[in-house]
Amino acid sequence: MSPMTSSLNPQFNQGTRSDEAQKGHKPYRGRFAPSPTGPLHLGSLATALGSWLDARAHDGAWLVRIEDVDTPRTVPGADQLILNQLIACGLEWDEEPAWQSQRFALYQKAVDQLIAKGLIYGCLCSRKQIEGALQEQGVSIAPNQELIYPGTCRERKLPIQNHAVRIRLPQDCQIGFTDQRLGNQTEDLNLQVGDFVLRRADGLITYQLAVVVDDHLQEITHIVRGEDLLSNTARQIHLQHSLGYQTPSYLHLPLVTNDAGEKLSKQTRATPIDISSSQSVRTALNNAANHLGLQTDPVGRSISDWLSQKTKEWRERHIV
């Protein structure tokens, strides 16, 4: 499978970035937050490189956070493989990496805060029951489609313990934000998502909550990640508002797709980045740079020189 490498859109390439988070004069802090479901492939390397370059181009800090909160999907050893791949590619981090699996108490504290504000409720709906309720309302559902929660358990006053926990959205919940590449975005969370789950019935904290708590506690000012996560951003901003957190700046990078137009992932059997030789590392870095709309330079120079060159190019293209 040969990955396609569509470049960044011209609007972003010409780039006049107003970094909203920078207006508050907070020092730039970025992060790369891989889920350890397998080693890095070209798509995740491009995300890592894009966020690293953006941080370096702003003279900012770059953190790595292993998002192993969804423990059933976590592959043992994948975290170390990813860290080794980042090191081999010269993408070094500034603070000790964090593992979400060790931060449960922090997420629980946020749940408690939301309980105190009366913003969450217990829910016992299974996916099948939600599908049934939606079908009764005449909604047709495609397989694997994300379901808009119809609010079945909202007024049931179920206990929070031993049930899934959902956030209660306000009546008007239109969220707007500016993505640094894709421009103005709006989402009506009631129409497009419904009250969403923060903690599952088995006690697992969901990605939405964990990512918001961590980005806040780690004082992340700039989130640079793949475009597949764009549709999560409104939910995350709503959670930031509910918890009294600041909203960082967002930049969603284009996805690398395979010949069938699918996002590279473990499911689509993406090839892991080969770090067995310096030649293979440089090829991977150049492929990732090409995907980000940067020039590919002859391999052969030192990786740190190459990264400095790309940082300069990134700064000239995207930052004013």
Ligand code: GLU
């Ligand atoms: N862990 C997520 C992933 O690997 C990324 C989350 C984020 O960057 O917000 O897709």
